[in-house]
Amino acid sequence: MPLPELLSLSDAAQLVKSGDTLGLGGLMMYRRPVAFVKALLQRPNRPTDLTLLCFTAGFESDLLVGAGMVKRVRSCYFGLEAFGLAPMFTEAANAGQISICEETEASLALGFRATMGGVGFMPGFAWLGTDLLRLRPDVKTIQDPYTGETLVAFPALHCDVAVIHAVKADRYGNAILNNNLGVDLELSMIAGTVIVTAEEVVEKITEEVHIPGVRVTAVVHAPGGAAPTSCYPLYPIRGFEVLRYIDACNRHDFVGYLDSFLVSGVI
């Protein structure tokens, strides 16, 4: 791979096309690529029909769902943790307006592993006896060729564009996160295009990194780029901004919130 490009948020946001599977890094309310999502929402030609791939989906994903850009969600949790339900996802799901590809921690973890290993599936014991196989008719069982035991064949995951928010990144695409890693390393390994947004961009990091830059396509300087989610140890969750969002949605004023969010510097 050539060196990653240093891009602005708005130029990096052009790398997402309608119909793409978009993988958003971070976990729950922690280190989510919110500034990148904001740049997507600011595009005059917003991409549509996105599939969101998130280990857990939260505030950042709810904005995209509320703006009508998401066709399908693949995640094992979509909510705002201590802050409760993700309002726009909940509304869209209840109305049948969004397709949900029911995932769990194991199906996502083993799906990542299958893609990284270059095979179509990874076997596991999860789901057996629950309704998950009924809700995911595309997922098949197999027989363990050694023991004869029935196992679930969790299919490989696909991701077109992954976006990861880092504490620090360098010119080579290497990135330091924090120890709340989520699945960011694995996202960077399987995605066709990998965008790292970072609080700080330096010429060269000499410490050990969490994401090696070998598969990184673009590096973006985005200070405060996770807010109102946290970027430990630099800043905590901006809880009052999250409450402002929930209150607006409860008043059926997502559009009003989005307008103010897009012109604000949240941090």
Added chain:
Amino acid sequence: MVGEPFTPDEQLAVCIAHQVNDGEVVAQGLATPLVAAGYILARLTHAPNLRFASAIGQGVCQDWAPLGVASIESLWLGKAIFHTTFVQAAADVLPCLKAKEFFRPAQVDAAGNFNNIAFGTDYHRPRMRLPGTGGIPDVTTYSDEIYLYVPRHSRVTFVKTLDFVSGLGHSEKRIRGKGVNCLVTDLGQFDWANGRMRLVTYHRGVTVERIQAKTGFDLEIAPDVHETPPPTSEELHLLREIIDPLGVRLLETLGGQARRDHLRAVLEAETPTGKR
């Protein structure tokens, strides 16, 4: 004996603590401060060698810090001694360690199967979509260390027929593991000694009749059913002053406007005035 007054969240946290044994690995899920309070209480009383496997940070902690909302990472990241990615945690560490974990079901049936997917049987147009199942359909199929807790015991949660089965209980479909061991609610404690949910203790001030009336199926009653030992003054002191002075655990027992007001109060206590 009357003893010190206490609230349902305190009784719940103490019951959770009493289910934990010294030397165990306990798993801390996402948005479950009541469980964290119980674990830390156990760590500070009878289980000094407890290790916490935390979803936040996907790490293992030996030490602890008081509960928070906006700054919760200072506990699970700041105190952790080991980290993995969530892929490693879900694919390797959890299936291998089979940590003890408490889950909060949205619906439970008499066999201890449970649902965290949605209310309503139409998957594509549910009455209420729930956030999702995390790792519940994974670990409940093989672990021997599954526990449940329900902060507000009602017929909404305890139902004859589940809308979906995402957590595997004492089901004939089970191949490995043994199903839910114990369930704690704000009214009492239950086990599955005979494969069906059975009332073992009722909390102070609660009657067996009231628990049955708030349960949507016939409860088994243990022959020696008795009152839950109430929290001791030492336990109440630890919970209120040391482990959770902000009262984060109440976010699990309160609902509606009361919960929203409390969340705001916790955030206000955590956040310097200039940074709101």
